[in-house]
Amino acid sequence: MLDTLIQGVLLGGLYALFALGLSLMFGVMRLTNTAQGDMIVLGGFAAIALGSAMAFVGPVMIGLLLVVPAFGFGYALQRWVLNGTLGRDPLPSLVVTFGLSIVIQNALLQVFSADPRSLDSHGFNTQSVALPGGAAVGSLPLLILGAAVACTAALQWLFAGTRLGRAFRAVSDDREIAELMGLDARKVYALATAIACVLIVIAGVFQAMRTTVAPSDGPMLLLFAFEAVIIGGMGSFWGTFTGALVLGLAQQIGFRLDPGWGIWIGHLTFLAVLMVRPQGLFPKTRG
Amino acid sequence: MTMAMMTMQHPPTAAAAPPAPLELQVERGNRTSRAALAIGIALALVGATLPFWGESSWMRDFVEIACYFIFALMWNLLAGYGGMVSIGQQAFFGLGGYAMLMLGNFAGVNPFVAVPLAALATAAVALPVAWVAFRLQGGYFAIGTWVIAEVFRLGFANMSVVGGGSGTSLTALRGIDKATRESTTYWIALACVLGSIALVYLFLRSKQGLALLAIRDNEVAAESQGIAVRRTKLAVYAVAALGAGLAGALYFVGNLRISPDAAFSVNWTAFAIFMVVIGGIGRIEGPIVGALIFFALNKLFSDYGTWYLLGLGLLAIVVTLFFKQGLAGWVQQRYGFEFFPTQRRLRL
Numbered sequence: 001m002l003d004t005l006i007q008g009v010l011l012g013g014l015y016a017l018f019a020l021g022l023s024l025m026f027g028v029m030r031l032t033n034t035a036q037g038d039m040i041v042l043g044g045f046a047a048i049a050l051g052s053a054m055a056f057v058g059p060v061m062i063g064l065l066l067v068v069p070a071f072g073f074g075y076a077l078q079r080w081v082l083n084g085t086l087g088r089d090p091l092p093s094l095v096v097t098f099g100l101s102i103v104i105q106n107a108l109l110q111v112f113s114a115d116p117r118s119l120d121s122h123g124f125n126t127q128s129v130a131l132p133g134g135a136a137v138g139s140l141p142l143l144i145l146g147a148a149v150a151c152t153a154a155l156q157w158l159f160a161g162t163r164l165g166r167a168f169r170a171v172s173d174d175r176e177i178a179e180l181m182g183l184d185a186r187k188v189y190a191l192a193t194a195i196a197c198v199l200i201v202i203a204g205v206f207q208a209m210r211t212t213v214a215p216s217d218g219p220m221l222l223l224f225a226f227e228a229v230i231i232g233g234m235g236s237f238w239g240t241f242t243g244a245l246v247l248g249l250a251q252q253i254g255f256r257l258d259p260g261w262g263i264w265i266g267h268l269t270f271l272a273v274l275m276v277r278p279q280g281l282f283p284k285t286r287g
Numbered sequence: 288m289t290m291a292m293m294t295m296q297h298p299p300t301a302a303a304a305p306p307a308p309l310e311l312q313v314e315r316g317n318r319t320s321r322a323a324l325a326i327g328i329a330l331a332l333v334g335a336t337l338p339f340w341g342e343s344s345w346m347r348d349f350v351e352i353a354c355y356f357i358f359a360l361m362w363n364l365l366a367g368y369g370g371m372v373s374i375g376q377q378a379f380f381g382l383g384g385y386a387m388l389m390l391g392n393f394a395g396v397n398p399f400v401a402v403p404l405a406a407l408a409t410a411a412v413a414l415p416v417a418w419v420a421f422r423l424q425g426g427y428f429a430i431g432t433w434v435i436a437e438v439f440r441l442g443f444a445n446m447s448v449v450g451g452g453s454g455t456s457l458t459a460l461r462g463i464d465k466a467t468r469e470s471t472t473y474w475i476a477l478a479c480v481l482g483s484i485a486l487v488y489l490f491l492r493s494k495q496g497l498a499l500l501a502i503r504d505n506e507v508a509a510e511s512q513g514i515a516v517r518r519t520k521l522a523v524y525a526v527a528a529l530g531a532g533l534a535g536a537l538y539f540v541g542n543l544r545i546s547p548d549a550a551f552s553v554n555w556t557a558f559a560i561f562m563v564v565i566g567g568i569g570r571i572e573g574p575i576v577g578a579l580i581f582f583a584l585n586k587l588f589s590d591y592g593t594w595y596l597l598g599l600g601l602l603a604i605v606v607t608l609f610f611k612q613g614l615a616g617w618v619q620q621r622y623g624f625e626f627f628p629t630q631r632r633l634r635l
Contacts, residue, residue: 032426034374084608090425091372095564095607098374102557102600106593219553223437226430230423264441267434271419274431278422 012248043204233280375432409532454546567613
């Protein structure tokens with residue numbers, strides 16, 4: 001039982017990384033990125049391609065090498081594509097990100113074939129840390145959980161304690177007034193998506209190390225990320241983090257009961273939270 | 288044509304003498320719409336005789352395109368008119384298919400009769416589903432409905448009575464010879480297409496349709512005018528589910544085999560979005576044009592597999608960014624054709 005709980009929390013750590021980018025983009029510009037999952041998979045494949053091209057480089061280095069291109073990709077995507085879709089009507093942004101999702105899936109399928117692949121972690125994924133009481137946890141899942149905590153804390157600090165965070169909150173509250181105060185909302189939005197893409201690539205590298213990535217995985221990852229955001233309650237990164245842990249636990253308990261039910265029970269937990277507490281477990285307006 | 292008498296009233300301060308009441312005429316149709324009706328009836332009559340002179344591959348193609356079209360028409364109703372963008376309509380497509388199959392295989396209902404019954408059952412399921420889905424709005428509604436579709440997919444994948452993940456066959460149609468089966472399926476498909484167009488068109492021209500457009504344009508303002516927003520949205524959601532269920536039931540009567548992955552595939556909604564966006568969202572001509580374009584592209588390029596899908600995705604992005612009205616909208620603006628007018632035009 002304890003083992004299931006620990007596994008659930010560790011899985012939740014990974015889901016938190018999936019969800020933070022989605023939470024950030026929705027929080028700043030009310031944009032639902034339906035390509036979130038496919039962008040995570042793209043990040044994973046980019047790491048795999050880089051890893052096979054430079055076999056001597058470790059996975060952490062690969063992750064660091066990908067941060068800058070991810071930031072640039074996110075900035076350009078928002079600045080020149082997604083900014084044109086923002087507005088009261090959610091349809092254009094949904095169609096464009098959904099189209100992007102189909103493009104990424106099929107491009108990956110063309111380049112890498114449908115086979116699942118994973119990133120060589122040079123043996124790190126088999127190491128474990130002994131816990132008092134005889135249990136042992138994998139070093140990699142523990143590192144992922146640590147990274148999720150660090151990213152959540154960093155985002156929260158960015159929002160609450162920096163000039164950029166103040167700009168994010170300002171354009172989120174009222175774009176017109178923020179622009180009157182001298183902010184260029186289009187650039188602020190572009191920075192938000194750029195940061196979201198950095199989080200996405202971190203999530204992708206970890207996903208590719210921990211298990212495998214396949215071009216068709218994206219939608220499933222998107223749904224997990226989305227469920228974590230809604231369970232946690234919109235508007236707080238620690239809420240998203242907690243929502244991810246709840247989802248991870250629910251799935252792990254489900255898998256324990258019957259391997260075919262894990263994801264299903266995760267979905268049902270999400271629907272139950274939606275029915276009982278539609279505002280999420282920890283609703284909070286940011287800032 | 289409906290005629291209405293209206294009196295225009297100036298604000299009290301505007302004129303000293305009360306102006307004479309103006310006679311206004313409300314136009315609900317135009318020359319192209321009357322021509323479209325005539326052409327449509329003629330096409331339907333010719334189409335109904337197809338089994339006597341056409342090839343069976345034409346009938347199969349028609350049934351398939353009919354399913355895509357009905358599904359897209361209903362997605363257009365939900366998203367383009369109701370403002371509810373859903374990526375989860377495949378839930379009702381699959382439910383319609385499974386309801387038809389279970390009525391046929393287990394309850395002994397003739398599968399052709401089961402098609403409309405399955406559509407009604409799907410609409411009944413949509414009501415409690417809406418109760419959950421309506422807790423989310425905008426983009427989150429879109430993905431929330433997708434989760435609900437996944438719940439149904441995984442649920443049916445775990446039901447061994449309908450074959451679990453590998454699916455099952457429609458055994459109820461055993462003993463009916465191929466020609467009878469194909470022409471009956473074809474006639475039902477034709478009836479479903481005409482019925483769905485009529486249903487959506489009449490709904491949009493009705494008072495509820497007007498209320499729906501008001502809600503899409505501004506929900507708060509609509510509510511302040513006394514429109515029952517929640518009830519109207521619920522009605523639209525149920526009608527859209529009914530249509531999606533009809534499409535699903537029809538598709539699997541033609542296909543004879545069902546599996547959760549095929550029935551609840553997100554591709555159904557992806558193709559519907561593509562057809563509606565290319566054709567023109569928020570107009571009935573949109574899905575008609577979109578379905579024809581989609582079918583042509585499918586015939587010409589589907590052999591290219593991933594490149595074809597990649598192109599569809601790119602085309603959807605480009606059209607959304609640069610041609611928001613779609614092809615039908617562009618034609619209407621450029622040439623003034625309008626085959627299914629739903630607005631009321633005042634003529635002084």
